[in-house]
Amino acid sequence: MKFLNLDNNVPVIEKPYQGQMLIDGELCISQKGKVTERKSPAHDVVVGIYPDGSREDAERAVNAARKAFDNGIWSNLSGSERADVLIRVAEGIADRVEEMALIESLETGKPLTQARGEVSGCVDLWKYAAALARTLHGESYNNLGTSTLGVVMRQPIGVVAMITPWNFPIWILSQKLPFALAAGCTTVIKPSELTNGTTLILGEILQQAGVPKGVVNIVTGLGPAVGEPLVTHPHIDMVSFTGSTRVGRHIAAEAGRSLKKVSLELGGKNPQIIFPDCDWKAAVDAVVFGVYFNAGECCNGGSRILVHKDIAERFTLDVIERSKQVPVGDPLHPDVKVGAITSEAQLKVIQTAIENAKADGAYIRLGGNRLPTEKGMFIEPTVITNVKPSMSVAREEIFGPVLSVLTFDTLEEAIEIANDTSYGLSAAVWSKDIDICLQAAREINAGTVWVNNFLEGFPELPFGGFKASGIGRELGIAAVEDYTEQKTVQLHIGERTNWWLPKT
Numbered sequence: 001m002k003f004l005n006l007d008n009n010v011p012v013i014e015k016p017y018q019g020q021m022l023i024d025g026e027l028c029i030s031q032k033g034k035v036t037e038r039k040s041p042a043h044d045v046v047v048g049i050y051p052d053g054s055r056e057d058a059e060r061a062v063n064a065a066r067k068a069f070d071n072g073i074w075s076n077l078s079g080s081e082r083a084d085v086l087i088r089v090a091e092g093i094a095d096r097v098e099e100m101a102l103i104e105s106l107e108t109g110k111p112l113t114q115a116r117g118e119v120s121g122c123v124d125l126w127k128y129a130a131a132l133a134r135t136l137h138g139e140s141y142n143n144l145g146t147s148t149l150g151v152v153m154r155q156p157i158g159v160v161a162m163i164t165p166w167n168f169p170i171w172i173l174s175q176k177l178p179f180a181l182a183a184g185c186t187t188v189i190k191p192s193e194l195t196n197g198t199t200l201i202l203g204e205i206l207q208q209a210g211v212p213k214g215v216v217n218i219v220t221g222l223g224p225a226v227g228e229p230l231v232t233h234p235h236i237d238m239v240s241f242t243g244s245t246r247v248g249r250h251i252a253a254e255a256g257r258s259l260k261k262v263s264l265e266l267g268g269k270n271p272q273i274i275f276p277d278c279d280w281k282a283a284v285d286a287v288v289f290g291v292y293f294n295a296g297e298c299c300n301g302g303s304r305i306l307v308h309k310d311i312a313e314r315f316t317l318d319v320i321e322r323s324k325q326v327p328v329g330d331p332l333h334p335d336v337k338v339g340a341i342t343s344e345a346q347l348k349v350i351q352t353a354i355e356n357a358k359a360d361g362a363y364i365r366l367g368g369n370r371l372p373t374e375k376g377m378f379i380e381p382t383v384i385t386n387v388k389p390s391m392s393v394a395r396e397e398i399f400g401p402v403l404s405v406l407t408f409d410t411l412e413e414a415i416e417i418a419n420d421t422s423y424g425l426s427a428a429v430w431s432k433d434i435d436i437c438l439q440a441a442r443e444i445n446a447g448t449v450w451v452n453n454f455l456e457g458f459p460e461l462p463f464g465g466f467k468a469s470g471i472g473r474e475l476g477i478a479a480v481e482d483y484t485e486q487k488t489v490q491l492h493i494g495e496r497t498n499w500w501l502p503k504t
Contacts, residue, residue, distance in 0.1 A: 004329035019200030024064035025213030042340035053221030068214030092205035109340030129178030156184030158237030268425030350400030424466030
């Protein structure tokens with residue numbers, strides 16, 4: 001295992017980024033004047049200073065969004081007018097990729113090269129949403145008889161609360177916000193308290209792009225102070241949340257009390273199924289990429305592989321050898337592939353999962369330890385074998401660079417093991433036999449199934465999960481439609497037949 005560090009005395013950042021919330025069109029601090037500091041999990045230095053928002057700040061933001069929606073300042077614009085603004089936001093992001101990527105890398109611990117790709121990729125999401133703003137439409141029915149024309153209209157659902165996680169702060173927000181704006185909604189955003197930076201920079205970009213006052217509001221702070229009021233507030237019409245299944249269940253229950261619509265993108269325990277006739281080199285690379293990308297802090301990551309028993313040991317050895325070569329270290333180093341773990345709490349979750357696997361009888365074939373560095377929180381790339389489907393390491397989301405290796409004899413057994421978790425976010429199957437691939441794709445209960453590939457995505461293709469992995473879909477045409485309500489309008493033509501006429 002290679003650990004790469006930057007051998008210089010140059011500060012990781014000249015001074016911490018000091019962001020401000022966006023409420024009712026104004027960049028502002030918390031009403032109580034409190035701030036919170038964010039330290040880089042890789043460097044142990046303060047990289048961001050942000051308002052520590054309160055319930056009062058959340059209330060102001062919701063009221064601003066409600067007022068902006070009710071007066072139609074955004075929803076009454078034409079689709080092309082909204083699209084023009086979204087394009088300007090995309091251009092604003094493109095102009096600040098380097099700044100946003102650095103902040104994201106420092107706050108999350110992910111490699112700067114990856115953060116740069118993430119931020120620049122958001123540009124395409126905003127452009128795609130702009131196209132949907134112009135093409136969103138309803139339906140008409142001219143087949144209901146000569147006296148009736150039916151029209152089904154799509155109207156924006158209203159005020160949407162968006163609660164986003166720390167692992168892909170700007171990317172996941174860009175899977176939500178531009179699509180809600182394309183539909184004509186107004187929003188209140190609460191980013192994770194660990195990774196406020198890029199969301200607040202986006203707030204500056206939104207202002208410069210001409211988003212009207214109150215249409216987008218951003219409140220930073222802790223969940224109980226800021227997130228909970230957004231979920232329960234009567235002026236919020238929909239909650240869009242990405243994060244853990246545990247929190248998602250709580251949000252769904254709370255939103256259900258007032259019958260708010262929810263969109264939930266939650267956890268995953270995503271399998272890659274490896275058959276003997278796979279493209280060997282490509283499959284090994286995809287397994288290593290799938291588990292170590294973003295240090296495994298990825299709901300869509302490939303945290304378990306199911307390998308045919310005929311090739312299990314040989315394939316595992318190749319994965320271990322490739323894993324040993326993965327560079328871990330300072331996320332600002334250009335060659336690093338695995339950076340720091342984002343928080344102390346997440347580090348403990350990963351370490352506990354590894355210890356539990358050993359206690360259950362699994363073998364730690366590679367890694368399993370925290371790296372003894374002078375600063376930062378780093379975990380060795382880890383491969384665990386002798387894993388049984390009933391073990392927690394095979395069933396529970398770890399959110400770290402930890403790979404569980406399971407084996408199977410038949411396609412039917414592989415599908416059964418793949419489906420034997422509470423999650424159903426994504427999966428992959430590796431075989432040159434198209435019959436095997438199609439049967440697996442049809443029978444695996446997951447929102448996305450890759451065939452001879454892994455972790456690729458496009459704005460046009462919907463993303464979401466089955467079972468405990470969530471409700472609803474992001475991306476694709478449905479992403480905009482999800483932020484709308486349907487309204488049926490029946491138009492009567494000509495004289496109407498009387499239901500009853502009294503005798504005269």
